[in-house]
Amino acid sequence: MNIKPILDSWEIPRIESIRIRERRMWAEHPIPGRQGSVFQDLGTRPATIVITGSLVGDEMRDEFLETVRQKFQAGEPVTFAADITTATQIQYVVIEDLQFAEVAGSPDSFRYTIVLRESPPPPPPGGAPDLDTDLLNQAQSLVGDIGDLTNLLDTLRLPDFADPTPPLR
Numbered sequence: 117m118n119i120k121p122i123l124d125s126w127e128i129p130r131i132e133s134i135r136i137r138e139r140r141m142w143a144e145h146p147i148p149g150r151q152g153s154v155f156q157d158l159g160t161r162p163a164t165i166v167i168t169g170s171l172v173g174d175e176m177r178d179e180f181l182e183t184v185r186q187k188f189q190a191g192e193p194v195t196f197a198a199d200i201t202t203a204t205q206i207q208y209v210v211i212e213d214l215q216f217a218e219v220a221g222s223p224d225s226f227r228y229t230i231v232l233r234e235s236p237p238p239p240p241p242g243g244a245p246d247l248d249t250d251l252l253n254q255a256q257s258l259v260g261d262i263g264d265l266t267n268l269l270d271t272l273r274l275p276d277f278a279d280p281t282p283p284l285r
């Protein structure tokens with residue numbers, strides 16, 4: 117089943133190539149007196165998708181530029197689907213980079229490159245998730261206990277430790 121590359125609800129026209137780069141980050145920890153190092157897995161970085169293509173004609177170019185620039189200027193995560201991402205968990209992307217070029221010697225020819233970066237899904241509408249009421253009650257109890265402790269300290273008669281020299285005078 118072929119999936120045409122779709123950004124939000126817009127089918128990207130005339131794609132020549134599409135590449136995806138997935139990276140895992142490692143921290144290297146050298147050990148004195150030992151050959152080699154120990155590596156710590158720091159997880160994966162957001163995937164990068166590079167789409168290149170070309171268009172012919174002023175009308176196609178203008179329509180393309182208007183659509184892709186609106187999505188770029190919005191700067192919000194949008195859905196993305198393509199064959200190359202079916203084995204990954206990529207659902208949302210942001211447009212990280214746009215490049216455009218007109219080709220010399222080929223009238224009305226226009227080349228483009230769109231760089232997408234994987235983005236986590238936007239939070240669900242409605243604000244913060246509901247807190248566990250037991251956890252909230254414990255936090256309120258702790259705040260009350262701290263308030264009681266400060267009231268107790270106010271009632272105790274503690275000596276003034278600010279200046280220890282008066283008894284010596």
